[in-house]
Amino acid sequence: MKIVIIGSINRDYTAQVKKLPEKGETVIASSYKISIGGKGANQAVAAKRLGAQVYMIGAVGNSDGGRDIIKKLESEGIDVSGVLFTEEVTGNAMITIDELGFNTIVVYPGANAKLDSSWIERHSKIIEEADFVILQLEIPLETVETAVKLSKKYNVKVILNPAPAKEIPDEVYKYIDIITPNEVELTQLTGTTDIKDGANMLIEKGVSEVIVTLGEKGSYYTNGQEEIFSEAVPVNTIDSTAAGDSFNAAIAVALCENMNIKSALNFANIVGALTTTKMGAQDSLPYRDEVESFRIKLQK
Template sequence: MKIVVVGSINLDFTLQVDKLPKKGETILAKNYKISLGGKGANQAIAAKRLGADVFMIGAVGSDDKGKYALNKLEEEGLNLSGIYQIDDITGNAVITIDNQGFNTIVVYPGANEKLSTQWVEKHSALFKEADFVILQLEIPIETVESAIRLAKENNTKVILNPAPVKDISEEIYKYVDCITPNETELFKMTGTGDIQQGAKKLLEKGVREVVVTLGEKGCYYTNGSEEIIIDSIKVNAIDTTAAGDSFNAALAVALCKFKDIKRALKYANVVGGLTTTKLGAKDALPFKNEVEDYIKNNNYI
């Protein structure tokens, strides 16, 4: 299976705290970690660890952080021919995590904002070979839309993770095979807090399938004629960072493997859940054998 990920590459600066700070409050962190992150990089690494051949299209700066990011991506065995190194600062994120595993994230896009449509189009050959293209919205929206059009021109399936929420051209929705907002993103996109109604609105825009991730409550799926609710797995969650990213990667991998949406959703739920049991983004992304061991030991799929 071959997957192209078009998206952000960041360095994450993670701070563990007893509680998230309130407005104007200064608190002390009890732990600090620097790791590779960014929704694009997280999804690419997760898909690779789950057994896919992964081609990453993204941008990093020419600074030391950019070199660090490239080294970490190379260590994972990703195809990096689509990484653009430019004269800018590599994107970074400051993440604060409390004792319950809840977090706040502030992202500075840096080089990610300069990932152009021309750079994506230059690597159109990658789209022809791919089973899925996965995208998020931490890069320019015009680049996302260009990549989606390019995927459809090559009959490649598209999974769009609409995070953070941005305005998307109405015509683009009809080119998206599966859109995967969480509850907050669904509300921002549709104006309704009702999951079923929100999903229906996205289907009416032309999306073929909607998966709403519900955190510790699992996920909801619909294609307009079928609805599926999958409960989350029970884990000791310490950090929810990258759980949504790994879920999206796992969904693409599982759809390649199983060709069955219910099995794919359950597989993605396991991957997302296991991701929350470790601190950080990259280091928390599970490997294929860990996922298979959990499924076997818990008779889950």
């Protein structure tokens, strides 16, 4: 089970507040934490902890602690031979979390913006040998286009997590096997707030399967013919950061293990839910034994 993650690597600055600030408002944080994040790195760690062999293709700064971040990913057992070291600063994210676990995130791309198509092509062998490639939109769109086309050339399945949402050229959709927007991203991509209509619009553009993550409501799946609503699992949510990232990793792992789509959605919902029960991004990502223990508990 080989999964290649092509995407962002960040340093996260997380502040815990009673409520999220409104426009022009200053609030006092009750706690503050610096950790490793970025959707790509989060998905890589999540997939590895769930049992996959993981390869990371991304970029960090060469002289601002970026190498320490990569050493941490390597210590997780992730192959980091596809990481580019640049003179740009490592990307960073400013995260604010309220007492209900809701967050706002501001991202500065930094080195992530230096991850170009030539670097992807240079590591095409890694992609060729993969079962799944997972991408997000915190790296240049041109790089994403190159990666999905290269993946299709080698018959490798592609999951695109379109976050943060941005306009995607229509031609790109036909190279995507599974797209996984949340409700807000789906609306930004399609212009409609209706989940079913929005998902079908993406199918019509050429995507094979659509999974819309619905937070505490679970997830919705369609391939244009079949549709499934998969209910969320009840947990005590503390911080929703990285829940979507772990969900995406879990979908790839589940499908690599030949779970049917209904079981894969349930598995991913559990992984995403467990991620919300701890503070931080990568610190909150569950290991496979935690997931299996929780599944047994639910069955009882």
